Amino acid sequence: MKKEFNPFITSLYEGPEHFCDRKSETQQLIDYVENGTNVTLFSIRRLGKTGLIQHVFNQLTEEKDTICIYIDILPTQKLEDFTNQLATAIYNIFPPNKRLGKKLLAFIQQFRPTISFDELSSNPTLSLAKASPIQQNKTINYLFNFLDSQNLKVVFAIDEFQQILEYPEKNTEALLRTHIQQLKNTSFIFCGSNQKMMHEIFNSSKRPFFASCSNMQLDFIPTTVYSEFINSKFTERKKAITPESIDFICEWTKCHTFYTQFFCNVLFSKNLKHNDIKDAHEVAIHILKINESIFYQYRNLLSEAQWRLLRAIAKVEKLHQPNAKDFIQNHSLGTPSLVTRGMDALLTKEMIFHNSSVEKPYYEVYDKFLMRWLQQH
Template sequence: MRQDFNPFILTGYTTPEYFCNRENETKRLIKNIKNQQNTTLFALRRLGKTGLIKHVFHRLQAEKKVVCIYIDLYATRNLGDFANLLANAVYQAYPEKKQFAKQFIDTFKSLRPIVSIDSLSGTPELSLDLSGNVKIEKTIPQLLTYLEAQNIPIVIAMDEFQQIVHYPEKNVEAILRTKIQELQNCHFIFSGSHQAMMVEIFHHVKRPFYNSTTPINLTKIDAASYHSFIKKMFEKYKYTITDESIDYVLEWTDRFTYHVQAVCHHLFADGDKKITLEKTQALCLEVLKQQEHIYFQYRNLLTDTQWQLLKAFANEETVTQPYTKKFILKYQLGSAAIVKRSLEALVTKEMIYYDASSPAPYYAVNDKFLMRWLQRLPK
């Protein structure tokens, strides 16, 4: 066992050992893939969508029956970016097959593929030249046709898929949908955080993706299994942690996966092998202190009313009715019209989210550390 290793992973995915639960969701995703169904994976940010996809891929790759391709569309701005990302991911998916790489490059010769070494990771990266007369709307379908022709089952995860709504090209959904419905060997996971937008894409009758996928709504990991996971991880490395400490972490982070992982990561890194409630509480404050300079910057980036509203939401933790007199008076927010405008701005900036999947839909502060920090400010 490596002693320099922190079992609370903060970025990416390592192995199932350090991954908590998600057994049902994993089973459902694998079942969909094996039954040639496309899945839409919805969840609020930082609950673990990307982690779940990587976990499922880890399982599938062990079986060696399916080729897994992952792309994250978050930073893409147009169809060209998308095409390049997909081309590179396809190229990366077959690293051991020299023959494949050559064939791939030959097929896409007209797009002048260039393989260069990424200066940060040191791995070969492929990019296409999509300037000039290239019909970009044909490139993604061509890549998919190419994959289809390999005659092996392929699963392609498109993470942060809602990003396509922002592309300047108008017909992205239709281009994708038309191609995707022809494919027999390629199956898809569309994953996205911006719930309202994902619902638009996949549940709106007039949209091309309407009713074409099986939805999975990822919620928080249940408290009991997260509790025993945390205990097990600490004990494995000869730490002791009290049950009340674990409960405190789960409550203080609102059980958002990233935030739970981050607090546990720091508790572990701290090195003190006896973790008490007092120590846990002190560490949580330390985490807020480390972020404080960023939070002060947020204040400069927001208007006064947006800031007041953000503080109000932090204090309430969840708000089902932000336009009532009672709420507006309590926090001296002016009028319903002002609240509406500020709230829209905060949602667009992704500082506040709207959870529409809950039985009583509500608004809340996106970053639970920011929420805890705001709660400590003078009223």
């Protein structure tokens, strides 16, 4: 029997019907693109930045005749890799049998590309001839300008953009900034999973990208909206789910998109006609069990004091004041300075995040499953 498609996506975007909300954010990004404004998308990890870009691209390509090019530069290690990715992404957008594809192919020949096929996706991958840094700089400029001069609206999304800080070519930021600001028909969406590095690139007054983009902060999907989405995905497929179970899922995963999606995916895959609170509890236990070895690995990465602090944060769930006397005493965390150092280490290691975009800012454990597990240990 063919396995039923699971409507709760935990990897790549699968179309608007599986995408929850983000209506105003989608509209805002489309407005930015249409105004030619470059934008940087910020959020804590696993909240849905990449998904939102794909959702926006889906709408832009279907409705607005816009050329949308997405590149994820996490695997790149140097400018040469970036250039090849850029060339590959552009090449894959225009099939060589169409007018612009032919033009592009002719244009790209000057860089003496080698074309191979990706083993997994079987998409063509371009590798341009080795070139000096100066020549590479020119190549990037040519590639951007080629598209910009076609009288088309073009939008580039560069995901995991903080990766450019790892390149040995230390002038990458300046170089990209220079090319980007000369384009007329092209806008950019930058995003990345490392918030600290992304803020460094875009919000530090000494850096080339400072004040060059509008900032957009992505927040949690509201509980009521997520609840409605969960309910509709179950009922559309003739499965019942009790409000009590939905409340439990949203609370247990704190509506942190990836964790909520993952939970619902597991529950849905049980293929039950009725999903009540007992089933949701079973899924929670199952998830903690399958992740336990990862939790122990986390523990090995931390000092004893950091682990104790992490557990204390998990127990209070939202920590407003790390140096509050009660918090330190109740959890035997030592001195305020030890806690301060521990908080810095946990933030750097991305075990916790700081949400400052609410009235009462707080710290919270990143991984919601780890948080629930720590509460029991």
